[in-house]
Amino acid sequence: MAGKAADTTGSSKNNTAEPAAASMADVYNGELTPLQRHVAFFDRNKDGIIYPAETYQGFRAIGCGVALSAAAAVFVNGGLGPKTIPENEKTVAFKLPIYVKNIHKGKHGSDSGVYDSNGRFVPEKFEEIFKKHAHTRPDALTGKELQEMLQKNREPKDLKGWLGGFTEWKVLYSLCKDKDGFLHKDTVRAVYDGSLFERLEQERKSKKESSKKK
Numbered sequence: 502m503a504g505k506a507a508d509t510t511g512s513s514k515n516n517t518a519e520p521a522a523a524s525m526a527d528v529y530n531g532e533l534t535p536l537q538r539h540v541a542f543f544d545r546n547k548d549g550i551i552y553p554a555e556t557y558q559g560f561r562a563i564g565c566g567v568a569l570s571a572a573a574a575v576f577v578n579g580g581l582g583p584k585t586i587p588e589n590e591k592t593v594a595f596k597l598p599i600y601v602k603n604i605h606k607g608k609h610g611s612d613s614g615v616y617d618s619n620g621r622f623v624p625e626k627f628e629e630i631f632k633k634h635a636h637t638r639p640d641a642l643t644g645k646e647l648q649e650m651l652q653k654n655r656e657p658k659d660l661k662g663w664l665g666g667f668t669e670w671k672v673l674y675s676l677c678k679d680k681d682g683f684l685h686k687d688t689v690r691a692v693y694d695g696s697l698f699e700r701l702e703q704e705r706k707s708k709k710e711s712s713k714k715k
């Protein structure tokens with residue numbers, strides 16, 4: 502009895518190679534979340550992955566010193582990177598890549614909640630920062646008020662997340678405060694929508710250009 506072995510194994514031979522690594526840049530084909538836009542600045546070659554060298558270049562481009570930029574590259578990529586690696590993505594861990602696509606997975610605790618867990622902007626939370634902490638003027642924070650906010654946001658036992666937020670805000674404050682020591686609301690808003698870094702880089706470039714001409 503030669504039972505007819507039905508060929509049920511749908512052996513669909515797929516000879517086309519999987520489009521693996523190249524697809525990381527696809528993140529830029531769709532609409533970015535505000536959180537993705539915020540970090541995309543640091544993806545200097547727009548391949549969808551931020552390597553430490555790019556973080557370094559990005560920090561330098563907005564006006565941070567060599568030491569801070571180098572430290573940022575190690576700590577930001579070391580801290581965030583591993584959380585953003587896509588499943589079944591083979592990666593060389595010591596290269597500390599950050600995947601723009603998955604940046605929302607790298608969100609740390611003790612933050613202001615202005616980005617939700619999907620990386621979207623939450624206007625109410627943004628307003629809350631200034632309602633709660635801007636005592637001197639409604640549309641800006643002093644260094645002291647910033648400090649107060651950071652203390653309030655701190656979740657117990659979350660030193661790492663808190664340190665991350667602390668550093669981000671301190672860097673922002675030192676780069677962007679006005680001559681009277683105020684960090685303005687529209688500046689902070691521009692951090693969250695991702696436009697501030699590009700603006701800072703442009704400003705620095707044009708400053709350099711004008712000093713060359715002299």
Ligand SMILES: [Ca+2]
Binds near residue numbers: 545548550551552
């Ligand atoms: Ca890149």
